[in-house]
Amino acid sequence: MKNELLLSAALLPLCGMAGEVHTRPSNETAPVTDKRPNIILFLVDDMGWQDTSLPFWTQRTRYNDTYHTPNMERLAKQGKMFTQAYACSISSPTRVSLFTGMNAARHRVTSWTLRKNTTHEQPDSVMIYPEWNVNGICxxxxVERTTQVTSLAQVLKDNGYHTIHCGKAHFGANDTPGADPLKMGFDVNIAGHAAGSPASYYGMQNFGNKPGGKSPLAAVPGLExxxxxDIFLSEALTIEAEKALDNARTTDKPFFLYMAHYAIHTPIQPDMRFYQKYLDKGLPPIEAAYATLIEGMDKSLGDLMDYLDKNNLTDNTVLLFMSDNGGLAAHTRAGKLHRQNYPLNSGKGSAYEGGVREPMIxxxxxxxxxxxKCDHYLMIEDFFPTILEIAGVEHYNTVQKRDGISFLPLLTGKGKMPARDIYWHYPHSWGPSGPGIGATCSIRSGEWKLVYYFDSGKHELFNIPADISEKHDVAAENPKLVKKLSKKLSNYLRSVDAQRPVLRATNRLAPWPDETL
Structure with missing residues (x-):
């Protein structure tokens, strides 16, 4: 009966526009009067589709045998794996889409943010990049060069949820309102600010803070x-998250915990709890360190799952696991670059599957x-309406117009998601070079994926189920399909007023994909 009540709450119609574990025994907790499910969104930073011992493909690979993520395996045994979950290829666009329900082309936070009114892009000899929203959202x-939004956390808070942010924020640039999670709808903020990576993962190094001196922007705040x-950042965040959950349990509200780890983003520093075993496996030091970041993240997942079990919260808590973009493969890593996400091509920053396909449970x-398992593809902005529907939030309004579609039918097995296309838009230079990296836009339509390059006007076409590694561009053999998908992609980008680079050779905006055929 309990689960029937939870499910009925979740299926309400959705409307609207636009270092020790700290726990408290369950019998000391005040009774919760709101029976809607608690929600934990566990987001990992820069975790590739293959950065796990849990295979999301039809077969195991050497990467699945390299990494050790027993708690991801445990979670999958208790839930559903999504084998074609997509995000943006870079962190800030994904996080903004997740918390707004908007596609990146619409919100225009199309690359990573950090300093106010400042872009990281270097001048390019071929293109002039657009004036994107470098200050993020708020x-x-x-606020100049931002998109004003109503955040997911704000809607949940306004509808009776106790909202907790723990870890990486990266919603807005430094010295703008969006840099502070407390101004983005969270009741509690643990260590979240403008930066997208930690200056250090080590407590012995004060997580990058400089006593008596000027700390770098990436220094992690609030963990003094x-x-x-001698504690690793992933562990400290987990302890603080559990303390925040202790406090949440004394309220009469369900909680929303956004557990957003900085791991496994650079700097690739070894978590010494796990380092030696990966060296003993024969991994190069940088790869052994990378593996420890993964395992430390996985330990955090397991600790939170244990916390829910110990406090009788498991049955009434929805736990969503996701990554914000593909695994790093363009620099820093050992071995030949761009192959660290095999069988996927390329990695973070790329329009190819290695940059955008994520592990999700x-x-x-x-x-x-x-x-x-579910093989239906979905996009990061779909989390916004889905989480609100899980929370039983029936009526809400947002400042922004949204693109996401609830994937609740994929969770419940009741009803169907409508057939739809999904889109990516990155009209920038990320910095590193590699396969699929550059100013691009893309569409996934059924089995097909079209990638378009703004600098050259080149179209690439791949059949993803048949060619998961995107090694066989079949655009030349399928001109009608290329034209059809180019029209779909262009029409969508026009409809959201997407930005484009300017070509220096003509001093005009780069053509839309359907204007070069």
Whole structure:
């Protein structure tokens, strides 16, 4: 009966426009009167589709045998794996899309943010890049070079949820309102600010903070109690998250925990709890360190799952696991670059599958069938309406117009998601070079994926199920399909007023994909 009540709440119609574990025994917790499910969104930074011992492909690869993620395996046994979950190829666009329900082309935070009014892009000899929203998003009106939004956390908070942010934010540039999670709808902020990577993962190094001196922007804030201590950032964040959940359990509200790890983003520093075993496996030091970042993240996942079990919260908590973009493969890594996400091509920053396909798992006891898989593709902006529907939020309004579609039918097995296309837009230079990296836009339509390059006007076409590695461009053999998908992609980008680079040779905007055929 309990699960039937939870499911009925979740299926309400959705409308609207636009270092020790700290726990409290369950019998000391005040009773919760709101029976809607608690929600944990566990987001990993820069985790590739293959950065796990849990294979999301039809077969195991050497990467699945290299990494050790027993808690991802545990979660999958209790929930549903999604084998074609997509995000943007870069962090900030994904996080903005997740918390707004908007496609990156619409919100225009199309690359990573950090310093106010400042872009990281270097001048290019072929293109002039567009004036994108380098300051990110915020909820206040009138902030230059931002998109004003109503955040997911704000909607949940306004509808009775206790909202907790833990870890990486990266919603807005430094010295803008969006840099502060407390101004983005969260009741609690643990270590979140403008930067997208930590200056250091080590408590012994104060997580990059400089006592008595000027700390770098990437220095992790708010964890002073761990300064000078032998503790890794992933562990400190987990301890603080559990303390925040202890406090949440004394309220009469369900909680929303956004557990957003800085791992496994650079700097690739070894978590010494796990380092030696990967060296003993024969991994180069940088790869051994990378593997420890993964395992430390996985330990955090397991610790939170244990916390839910110990406090009788598991049955009424939805746990969603996701990554923000593909695994790093363009620099820093050992071995030949761009192959670290095999069988996927390329990695972070790329329009290819290695840059945008993510490991995703959802557990919802009594609602999501255990040990199941879903091959239906979905996009990061779909999390916004889905989480609100899970929360039973029936009516809400947002400042922004949204693109996401709820994937609740894929969770419940009741009803169907409509057939749809999904889109990517990155009209920039990321910095590193490699396959699929550059100013691009893309569409996934059924089995087909079209990638368009703004600098050259080149179109590439891949059949993803038949060619998951995107090694065989079949655009020349399928001109009618290329034209059809180019029209779809162009029409969508026009409809959201997407930005384009200017070609220096003509001093005109680069053509849309359907204007070069």
């Amino acid at each position: 909820q206040e009106p009138g 109690k761990y300064h000078g201590k 959802v557990r919802w006891p009594g609602v999501v069938a255990a040990e199941t």
